[in-house]
Amino acid sequence: MDETTKTDGLPQTAAQAGPQTGGAQLHLPGNDRPTLKTIAFMTGLGITTVSRALKDAPDIGAETKERVRLVARQVGYQPNRAGVRLRTGKTNVISLVLSLEEEIMGLTSPIVVGISEVLAATPYHLVVTPYSPSRDALAPVRYVLDTGAADGVIISRTEPKDARVALMLERNFPFATHGRTDMGLAHPYHDYDNEGFAYAAVRALVERGRRRLTLLQPPPHLTFHRHMRNGFDRAVRDFGVETIPFDTVDIDHSLIDIRTAFERLLRGGAVPDGIVSGSGAGTIALIAAIEATGRKIGADIDVVSKVPSDFLGWLRPEVITMKEDIRHAGHELAKAVLARIAGRPPEELQSLSGLDRSKI
Amino acid sequence: MDETTKTDGLPQTAAQAGPQTGGAQLHLPGNDRPTLKTIAFMTGLGITTVSRALKDAPDIGAETKERVRLVARQVGYQPNRAGVRLRTGKTNVISLVLSLEEEIMGLTSPIVVGISEVLAATPYHLVVTPYSPSRDALAPVRYVLDTGAADGVIISRTEPKDARVALMLERNFPFATHGRTDMGLAHPYHDYDNEGFAYAAVRALVERGRRRLTLLQPPPHLTFHRHMRNGFDRAVRDFGVETIPFDTVDIDHSLIDIRTAFERLLRGGAVPDGIVSGSGAGTIALIAAIEATGRKIGADIDVVSKVPSDFLGWLRPEVITMKEDIRHAGHELAKAVLARIAGRPPEELQSLSGLDRSKI
DNA sequence: CGAAAAATCTGTAACGATACAGTTGATCAT
DNA sequence: ATGATCAACTGTATCGTTACAGATTTTTCG
Numbered sequence A, B: 001m002d003e004t005t006k007t008d009g010l011p012q013t014a015a016q017a018g019p020q021t022g023g024a025q026l027h028l029p030g031n032d033r034p035t036l037k038t039i040a041f042m043t044g045l046g047i048t049t050v051s052r053a054l055k056d057a058p059d060i061g062a063e064t065k066e067r068v069r070l071v072a073r074q075v076g077y078q079p080n081r082a083g084v085r086l087r088t089g090k091t092n093v094i095s096l097v098l099s100l101e102e103e104i105m106g107l108t109s110p111i112v113v114g115i116s117e118v119l120a121a122t123p124y125h126l127v128v129t130p131y132s133p134s135r136d137a138l139a140p141v142r143y144v145l146d147t148g149a150a151d152g153v154i155i156s157r158t159e160p161k162d163a164r165v166a167l168m169l170e171r172n173f174p175f176a177t178h179g180r181t182d183m184g185l186a187h188p189y190h191d192y193d194n195e196g197f198a199y200a201a202v203r204a205l206v207e208r209g210r211r212r213l214t215l216l217q218p219p220p221h222l223t224f225h226r227h228m229r230n231g232f233d234r235a236v237r238d239f240g241v242e243t244i245p246f247d248t249v250d251i252d253h254s255l256i257d258i259r260t261a262f263e264r265l266l267r268g269g270a271v272p273d274g275i276v277s278g279s280g281a282g283t284i285a286l287i288a289a290i291e292a293t294g295r296k297i298g299a300d301i302d303v304v305s306k307v308p309s310d311f312l313g314w315l316r317p318e319v320i321t322m323k324e325d326i327r328h329a330g331h332e333l334a335k336a337v338l339a340r341i342a343g344r345p346p347e348e349l350q351s352l353s354g355l356d357r358s359k360i
Numbered sequence C: 001c002g003a004a005a006a007a008t009c010t011g012t013a014a015c016g017a018t019a020c021a022g023t024t025g026a027t028c029a030t
Numbered sequence D: 001a002t003g004a005t006c007a008a009c010t011g012t013a014t015c016g017t018t019a020c021a022g023a024t025t026t027t028t029c030g
Helices: A036-043 A047-054 A062-075 A081-088 A108-119 A138-147 A163-170 A194-207 A223-239 A255-267 A280-292 A311-315 A326-341 B036-043 B047-054 B062-075 B081-088 B108-119 B138-147 B163-170 B194-207 B223-239 B255-267 B280-292 B311-315 B326-341
Strands: A093-099 A125-131 A152-155 A175-178 A189-192 A212-216 A274-277 A302-307 A320-323 A350-353 B093-099 B125-131 B152-155 B175-178 B189-192 B212-216 B274-277 B302-307 B320-323 B350-353
Touching: A036 A047, A036 A062, A047 A062, A081 B081, A093 A108, A093 A138, A093 A326, A093 B108, A108 A125, A108 A326, A108 B108, A108 B125, A125 A138, A125 B108, A138 A152, A138 A163, A152 A163, A152 A326, A163 A175, A175 A326, A189 A194, A189 A223, A189 A326, A194 A212, A194 A223, A194 A274, A194 A302, A194 A320, A212 A223, A212 A255, A212 A280, A255 A280, A274 A280, A280 A302, A280 A311, A280 B311, A302 A311, A311 B280, A326 A350, B036 B047, B036 B062, B047 B062, B093 B108, B093 B138, B093 B326, B108 B125, B108 B326, B125 B138, B138 B152, B138 B163, B152 B163, B152 B326, B163 B175, B175 B326, B189 B194, B189 B223, B189 B326, B194 B212, B194 B223, B194 B274, B194 B302, B194 B320, B212 B223, B212 B255, B212 B280, B255 B280, B274 B280, B280 B302, B280 B311, B302 B311, B326 B350
Parallel strands: A093 A125, A093 A152, A152 A175, A175 A189, A189 A350, A212 A274, A274 A302, A302 A320, B093 B125, B093 B152, B152 B175, B175 B189, B189 B350, B212 B274, B274 B302, B302 B320
Antiparallel strands: A125 B125
16 A cells, blocks of 8 residues: 555645634635545545546446445535536536627526526526627637637527628537528527518508508518518518518617608608517617607507517507517527537527417 | 656647547537647747746746747637636636526616626626525525635625625625625625615606605615615605505516506505606506506606616606616626725725716 | 456546746856 | 855646546456
């Protein structure tokens, strides 16, 4: 037994280096955080054995595993993340890449909540990696890839040809997107059925006798612009109604801009009697414009709006709302990245959130 | 020179050893990410020297530092977070502890954005550590403290005697709170001046001739309940008007509950002609109740509401709103934790956000 | 019974960074 | 000269974990 004092005790049982705070025995907590070494000492086993026992390796005896697990639970062992990360490269982190200008009216909150709820049952942490839209949207993704800051990424505001998606696919890095792409490449995503929404919205307007419709649409570079546009145009064709162009602004513009533009439209020659809005916030601006021109929603014009929460239903019940459940999207996205990390093929990790009309 | 092949080359330039399981080669490690070793090799210096050069240690020559910095920049060196964290315990993480039921209407988004904006210029990452209100609010804080998951914590929904604050102070752990406490202990905080808000709100109502006021208040266990209550009560005394009790619900209740309760009040004997609302979401429920009883805001009753965003001003301009800038709170909180981590005394890290009335 | 094969367990060497205790020369006072 | 001092740099150990290549039994079986 030339074991050179391998058993040199527990990892500094009483950390001496407590920052001062003068005086008495304040029960300075110090770091008595148990490590594998602690458990190894307590069980009389080797560190390696403990490590392998805790991950249920096949070459460890059943009784030993039981003992190790018992002690581990007893002392409240939790693996040191830095140790694992350094050794294995596994970060146990999911990075949510967020535009700092993400729609004001609460898109971020529910998605963060949704993701958190899923991750809570796992060892994963959620890290928010922001970017200002003025800067390159690719930068945060590149950062995560280059530094290995996370095991998986969630992005939103996808484009048909999305450079971020291309990059992550090329590096075979696990991710999920809120919104689809159109590159002929399979990847995990969750998306709201914007085409279905727009189609149903037009139908709802037609059923109310509206014949001259217009659309407040997403910005052209985002994928769901096409989806919504397609649904809208197809429905317009199917129901044989007329459209009024409204292309000067989109839902990414400020409320002021939207209001101004729509008011100009309403005061012009070709006036719509029904409008489909792709954004809850945008709808507020539309309402302002409508009422500023002395019109009444439900009487002179009808509005169908996609909304993230239902306060519009409280304040303007005359607006027809269809709820997009963003928190649910958070759930799906988190589950998708985790499954992708676990090796499930991308094709199985694509989901579409159906219509959930809260009103008609 | 018995240097035993210290110069064994760069850190495996093309890492072949994916720690992966037998299946798909997910998450290729293939990163030839430069480390100190890389720079040491390129400059011909020792790893230690490089490390110390990069942190501008006094015992490294000026020219050497310059060379090291140049090469480091050239190869895009970024310190491995796991390495630093394991060795020093420094995580470079700020943890935002969040209630998953945080007010629906967009409190989370802007605070996350605000914090992110400050952290973006630092090496810190933002990790969201959630808790469901059903479970102990202390749990996430304990987790961070026990596991050393972060260098600093931001919490909200503070209580007068807040166990989380007591715990972190006792352990001398850097943190900042959104909201004050009342324990006679100094700690970093940012708070909105809810007393000032309530006082100004009452004044605004009185100026409109309202004499019988009521308050939709925060839940009694949170600190700012007292603040708002104080401001309200003091103003009521100062202006000599009457109050109608409305204690059956608070801003944490569901919109339905608030609406029902307020409608009952309005249909009862003692009817208020002015109400102060401590929550934008709650105000929506109040409006519904008011209109359900056939009353008109601005005519029969006036409403002053604290709001996180100004869409209420768009949809119900007759409501008097006062904006609480949550994003700014995020800025202040982030700066406060960082300063606390840097060793600044708590007393210098307390700020109050003044009134910023968006209307009258 | 002896050897091969399991079944269990263990030490060593990394991962990347830093604290600490040296090691070089060169410079300086005596 | 001689040792002391200083500037500039470097090796070693270590943080906690895991991959890997042995060890040590014990079992199996020809």
